[in-house]
Amino acid sequence: MKNSENAKHYWATNGTYIKVVDLGQVVALSKQNLQWAAKPSEIFLNKENHDRIFDRSITRYPRDTVFVSNLFKAEAGVEHIS
Amino acid sequence: MNTYLETPSQINSTAPVIFKKAIVRHHVYRLALFDFYQDESRESIREEFSGPLMKIASPRLVDEVEGFYQRVVTKTRNWYTSESKNLSIEISKKKMDVCFEKLAMDLGIDLTEGARPFTPFGLDAGAKAKKAGK
Secondary structure, three states, rough: OOOOHHHHHHHHHHHHOOOOOHHHHHHHHHHHOOHHHHHHHHHHHOOOHHHHHHHOHHHHHHHHHHHHHHHHHHOOOOOHHH | OOOHHHHHOOOOHOHHHHOOOHHHHHHHHHHHHHHHOHHHHHHHHHHHOOOOOOOOOOOOHHHHHHHHHHHHHHHHHHHHHHOOOOOOOOOHHHHHHHHHHHHHHOOOOOOOOOOOOOOOOOHHHHHHHHHHHO
16 A cells, blocks of 8 residues: 555445544554654555554454544544544 | 533633644543553443444543543643743644653553553453453
8 A cells, every 4th residue: 555545445444434544543643653643644655664553463452453443533533533 | 622622711722723733632642542541440431442343433432531631631731832932933842742741640641561552451461361360
């Protein structure tokens, strides 16, 4: 995936209600990479950046993935759930 | 957060301008995230919202998060307004990091060793321990 523009096409993947860009943001936030959380296009800038966020921890910790996604929707408000 | 920023005590202050900055918002989001992982009184929230994935934000969770914002938004606003000389100068990343680290300490949030997502100290580790009867 070359950039976050492409990521938008993976909207709510498999009916999970999680957009790929949003998932990248919450994982970046969880890993305390605030610059990328604030500007998620950086995550999709190149493979190295992408792989630093989308690593095995996402599948290893499914409850964390669900909780942070639910929480982020509540934190960010309508701007992220519209 | 937008709802809270529209309350009478915030709307006519510098808060809407300050929290329009993505980096400031994400500092606060991080504090909220870590607080929701570490605050013992939020055990039932963690349990309830780590199972089903919500299509839209849960009103109950929004209320909980807004309660957290009430503890941090005014402090952040006052600090930022003073440090930026009433928004006339930009604040460096380093100063902002220091400010939010101090705020985390004031709130009892451990940013380095406390419970946090996607680590062995997250919810999955806790769930496994419970299942094993620990």
